[in-house]
Amino acid sequence: MTDHFDSTGSPVLVALDWGTSSLRGFLMDEAGGVLAERASPHGIQHLPHPGAAGFEAAFAALCGDWLAACPDLPVVAGGMVGSAQGWVEAPYVPCPADARSLADHAAWVEVADGRRLLIAPGVLYDPPDAAPDVMRGEEVQIAGALAENPAWAASACVAMPGTHSKWVRVADGKIVGFATHMTGELFAVLKNHSLLGRLMPAEGVASPQDEAAAFALGLDAARDGEPGALPHQLFATRTLGLTRRLPPEALSHYLSGLLIGHELTASLAMTRRVWPNGAPLLLIGDAGLCRRYARALDHFGATVTAQLGNTAPRGLFQFAAAAGLIAAAP
Amino acid sequence: MTDHFDSTGSPVLVALDWGTSSLRGFLMDEAGGVLAERASPHGIQHLPHPGAAGFEAAFAALCGDWLAACPDLPVVAGGMVGSAQGWVEAPYVPCPADARSLADHAAWVEVADGRRLLIAPGVLYDPPDAAPDVMRGEEVQIAGALAENPAWAASACVAMPGTHSKWVRVADGKIVGFATHMTGELFAVLKNHSLLGRLMPAEGVASPQDEAAAFALGLDAARDGEPGALPHQLFATRTLGLTRRLPPEALSHYLSGLLIGHELTASLAMTRRVWPNGAPLLLIGDAGLCRRYARALDHFGATVTAQLGNTAPRGLFQFAAAAGLIAAAP
Structure with missing residues (x-):
């Protein structure tokens, strides 16, 4: 070792x-x-x-x-x-x-x-x-x-993307509330165990343009969705493939955008309610996943204050x- | 035969x-x-x-x-x-x-x-x-x-619960639009392949009172949820079990109520928009599942006009x- x-x-x-x-x-x-x-x-x-x-x-x-x-x-x-x-x-x-x-x-x-x-x-x-x-x-x-x-300890929102993402409210150095979103696990079980994964190829990657467009399409659907929309919107992962509106390699990016978009829609509504004048927004987690969330937050017009490395030690x-x-x- | x-x-x-x-x-x-x-x-x-x-x-x-x-x-x-x-x-x-x-x-x-x-x-x-x-x-x-x-052919909403539920708009004898909701498949993959199933016992059933209370709790959460709420609300299937607010045998009924509730929230909003003066609401599908949907629709204040048997022949x-x-x- x-x-x-x-x-x-x-x-x-x-x-x-x-x-x-x-x-x-x-x-x-x-x-x-x-x-x-x-x-x-x-x-x-x-x-x-x-x-x-x-x-x-x-x-x-x-x-x-x-x-x-x-x-x-x-x-x-x-x-x-x-x-x-x-x-x-x-x-x-x-x-x-x-x-x-x-x-x-x-x-x-x-x-x-x-x-x-x-x-x-x-x-x-x-x-x-x-x-x-x-x-x-x-x-x-x-x-x-x-x-x-110390400024973050005074008041901050901490977003921790992952299998079970956490959105955490911090005030006076304490965790005062939080919400878990099963975003990562939903993506994995739907890709691996539902009909939605059938049209996703095991190999091959989308072009950066196709990937970005599919991800944005999912984010936009989530942002514009009415209450209760997700079980219906998920099915578009299949129909966009069946009708060849998206290439097969890009379908997982639509699904990812849709699920992350739902997490952000709910979470950013919470931040506007809790901090009407804004607050530092910190991202903690896997670097690649944090980059994906940072892109999604930018698409939603939200600004990330800092993306932190491993703060566990x-x-x-x-x-x-x-x-x-x-x-x-x- | x-x-x-x-x-x-x-x-x-x-x-x-x-x-x-x-x-x-x-x-x-x-x-x-x-x-x-x-x-x-x-x-x-x-x-x-x-x-x-x-x-x-x-x-x-x-x-x-x-x-x-x-x-x-x-x-x-x-x-x-x-x-x-x-x-x-x-x-x-x-x-x-x-x-x-x-x-x-x-x-x-x-x-x-x-x-x-x-x-x-x-x-x-x-x-x-x-x-x-x-x-x-x-x-x-x-x-x-x-x-x-003939009255149904003139104008009706047809709800078809299932693995992929359909909500269908009928006018002048024609299907004019519809939405698929992956409610049944979501329930199955989350119960069988996600962390949510871990606290659900393989055997044993909830009392009718516990089952009804858990189902109603899921329906209410869905009805009161803001846009984007589902990935977070799903996690309550776990925390309500961890904190013993619901007995393990009732957790699947909370999950069922939550998912059906999302389908109904989106679909009833659609029916109010399309038919501000109301329209016949028909239920077609598996008899047991239709009874569950009829209970949920009643909880949401909606009236089922008719529950049909097998209309395929x-x-x-x-x-x-x-x-x-x-x-x-x-």
Whole structure:
């Protein structure tokens, strides 16, 4: 395992971003910088053994040598490792939530050699007039993003594109509300398991012009759609192919535009309501997907304030500091 | 194969309702009554042999004896048998469409013994301001429904719940426009292939009260949703389970209510626009699914004029008459 060094400080923390399909470890210095970074495929659904032994083995394989060299380093983890299917369950904390409330409700897990890891909880948003919503992992990324800029901590909208995209409202340094959109999963199940995927070729790509036109057509349909329109508009992915209005290679881009467009239509209406005078709009997530969302937001006339990289290590550092395991960064 | 006799007239027509997953045959009398009815599993995706031989074998197995007894009977067919994946392709005819325009654009297919079958085309709706839409099979059912009542032929809305629900506008005896909603397929792929299905138990049913409450909760969410809301509202199927607001057995009923509710929200807005003074609303489809839609329509304050049984044989009779293969019913 090769370490990738970004910093020259002294190690004070091992931070684990432990999701469903992957595990990432960060050796961090006293300023919150990353000294070394590693990744393994041992997400909580892909462990080397079942049960607690699988978590222990994945943990030891990823960073046993770091801890052999520095036995006293505290270890923290966030993400699905704290879910009901994780190593130990750290139940959701309610909004408003920040690094401190995460630390106050974190869960300890004991490793066989006597070491303890502190696992961050997820966050529950439970509005009186709508169904509850949950996140697990994103709250850590947000804590990291807010540590980067006090203006964002004061008030911001954080958009986190993905399988289950999150649109998060931040005020006074806290997560005050959020909405999950199943955009990425809808795209995947419709492409792979519905009639809509039948006309999409397994190979071949659309020209950049065709791709852009199909994506824009989907975005426009979503923006102009009336309430309840989506189950009907989805079918156009098929009819635009059947009638050869779009080339087969471009059909998935229409579907992508339609689904992202629905997410943006609802989310931008929310931002106009919550922040009539505007607010910073931050994008956090996979770089390619964030570029796609940035194009869609531009098409909708919205401006992205900043597109952030991986803010999870910085967020885990904030969590560890709030829990008193390390001194807060200066 | 046992025949089921409903009538005592003389046979004048063999009519085939030939879909993706099943084949139904009807021996019909001169008044459009059904003398005998048979079904086989040989839908166009489940034929006994590949290619044309499969269609011939399925046809001969279903009604070879009818035609041995009455060799001169004309034979007509409707449904996916006329699609690009069918026996012969009968390309879509544009709206406005009726039994006559179907007959004018029907396709003949030759059987090995020299017999010919007339296959009905599907219908294309191609509005200037939206994506095109298509149907294949429903147009025959509608022709049958309109033959039952002149008032419906003058002006009606026909709702056909299913995997791909259709909402059809009828005026002056013709299909003038329609919209397909992927409601049934969305429900199936989300239940079987997405995270939403994970909390739904494979066995066990909700109490009638829990089922009704969950269904109504989904309907209300759809009715009150803003444009673009569905990708977010779907996630509540998970969070209502995670937070134990709904019992696991009721989660699928929330999802069903949410999706049907979106279809109804868009479709009832269309009916209010097209028929500000109201119009007959007909339901055609699977009896259990029609009951579920009737409950949902009642919840939305809409009144169903009539719920019809299988109108396909009557529609195939109208198609055969328009094609001059039989005398029109008196």
